Amino acid sequence: MTNDAEQAKRPVSAALAGPYGHPLHPMLVTVPIGAWVSSLAFDVASLIVDDPGFLARGSVWLIALGVVGALAAAMVGTLDLFAIPSGTRAFRTGLTHMGLNLAVTAAYTVGFFWRRAASDEAGPVGIGPLVLSAAAFVVLAASGYLGGKLAYRYGVRVAAESTQAEGFTA
Template sequence: MSGADAAVPGPSTVSAPRSGASFPAMRAAKVPRAIVAGPYGHPFHPVAVTIPIGAWSSSLVFDLLGLAADDPRAFATGSRWLIAIGLGGAVGASVLGLLDMSRIPAGTPARRTALVHLVLNVTAMVLFSLSLVLRMLDLARVPVVAFGLSVIASLGLSVSGWLGGKLAYRWGVRVADENTQREGFEAA
């Protein structure tokens, strides 16, 4: 077993077929690139994405309230703050996501899916940034164009989230291998 394989948790692959958790490329995608990405089997990227998702989803609620209110100033202000918080959180989540993506081998369906996930997230960040700029030009209300940009960005995030789930739950990127998972189901 090479030095690289010795650092990877899971079963030995000396005589095992190249499938499942014994496949070296798949095993490599389960191991963190750096400690800031989270420990083995517990990545920080899925935790970090809750900040922008929650902030941006809440901003849409504030937008709807602002569009319906007689005096939309408070809702418009809240929405601006939430979009800014979401952008800050998205930067942190992006760094963690890039660390996780860097472990996925090039030329694989998982890598292509991760790239689409990345492009959708960057597009959402750009659209929310543009929405925030438009909002800064009109502090008294929720500009309809800014709201529209936020809606489009949120729809893209929904697709991106589905792809992120596919990476983790279908292909097991940064998820512990089956031998480690089995520990949670064995009788004590």
């Protein structure tokens, strides 16, 4: 294993980013992903039910929860990015992953304020905010693919195979 690959497996700060082999970033990203997937489901459901107001209101707060969760995930994700040697393919992938996630978070933040300003307490989600959320979700999926590539292809913040082998001994 190269020194660059080994460096990318070690946390910059175990106290802030999680210990070796157990990073916090993958755990934290479940909050914005889950909240934003749920908000999109609420958006669509608000178009087909008789009483859409509660779904539209719930979607707004799910978006807010996702933004807060994304900011927490971004903080520890940035620490994981600092562990990757610059100038490498993994580092460039990490920068793209981060940039896409920042764009997604910005889009959901805009969507939150758009919905709050145009809130019709009883009506369904407007087509504009729904399209913005759907587009942001597509970009989120692309970014998630890159995050998976960082972990599963490049092994960023994943324990070395020798450490993994411990789990397969009798």
